[in-house]
Amino acid sequence: DADVTQTPRNRITKTGKRIMLECSQTKGHDRMYWYRQDPGLGLRLIYYSFDVKDINKGEISDGYSVSRQAQAKFSLSLESAIPNQTALYFCATSDSRAGGNQPQHFGDGTRLSIL
Amino acid sequence: QQPVQSPQAVILREGEDAVINCSSSKALYSVHWYRQKHGEAPVFLMILLKGGEQKGHDKISASFNEKKQQSSLYLTASQLSYSGTYFCGTDSNDYKLSFGAGTTVTVRA
Numbered sequence: 001d002a003d004v005t006q007t008p009r010n011r012i013t014k015t016g017k018r019i020m021l022e023c024s025q026t027k028g029h030d031r032m033y034w035y036r037q038d039p040g041l042g043l044r045l046i047y048y049s050f051d052v053k054d055i056n057k058g059e060i061s062d063g064y065s066v067s068r069q070a071q072a073k074f075s076l077s078l079e080s081a082i083p084n085q086t087a088l089y090f091c092a093t094s095d096s097r098a099g100g101n102q103p104q105h106f107g108d109g110t111r112l113s114i115l
Numbered sequence: 116q117q118p119v120q121s122p123q124a125v126i127l128r129e130g131e132d133a134v135i136n137c138s139s140s141k142a143l144y145s146v147h148w149y150r151q152k153h154g155e156a157p158v159f160l161m162i163l164l165k166g167g168e169q170k171g172h173d174k175i176s177a178s179f180n181e182k183k184q185q186s187s188l189y190l191t192a193s194q195l196s197y198s199g200t201y202f203c204g205t206d207s208n209d210y211k212l213s214f215g216a217g218t219t220v221t222v223r224a
Contacts (some may be wrong), residue, residue, distance in 0.1 A: 013178035031210065041159070042117065042202055043214040050210065058211070090156060094210075100164070101145050101206040 006091050006107035013081055014115050017053045021076045021110050023091030031104060032093045033066065033073040033104065034058075036087040049074055051097065081114045088112075116140055117206045118214035127193045135145045135188040135218045137203030146179050146186040150182035151217075152199045160188075160201075190220065198222045 004025045031050050035043040047066040065079030067075045088111050094105040118139040125133050145164045163179035169221040174191040200219045204212035
């Protein structure tokens with residue numbers, strides 16, 4: 001879904017480096033989410049935000065931080081990357097205006113490898 | 116807590132049926148189903164709300180039993196295009212989802 005854009009698409013880096021993954025959307029949605037996907041574990045929620053001033057920890061927030069720079073932008077940072085953060089990372093958005101828990105729309109993912 | 120999906124994997128021939136189950140230990144408000152093709156992003160299929168409704172998407176349908184905290188996804192007369200990994204996402208009325216580990220479906224000609 002090109003309406004949710006993640007950059008970079010692939011990144012290889014070294015242990016201890018600071019990394020930022022970016023997500024931007026043109027869907028006008030207010031809710032944004034960051035997930036990581038590991039084989040056999042499905043999608044696990046790292047952080048989520050329901051508007052610019054609202055940031056919440058998910059299931060696995062340790063070692064990560066986020067910034068909601070604008071309604072359309074939500075960035076995920078790894079302050080000091082470690083090898084077990086190697087994973088596929090997805091950003092997703094949803095729209096609160098229709099009420100309830102609406103479908104989530106995913107970006108194409110960032111494949112992150114930490115050596 | 117992540118919901119439990121079963122089976123982990125299923126192999127079908129075209130035209131065969133399959134059922135994927137999703138079970139949660141928490142009270143649920145709704146259940147979402149997504150499909151992910153290899154190397155792609157998950158794509159939304161359907162949402163089921165409290166009330167035990169059943170929904171359909173082409174020949175893929177689902178049911179939700181909130182008393183048992185379970186949902187099932189039914190693949191009927193499977194097509195090659197149904198191959199992928201299916202995830203359930205459970206919602207306890209807090210506008211975020213907990214996803215199961217996924218069920219990989221392979222449909223062969």
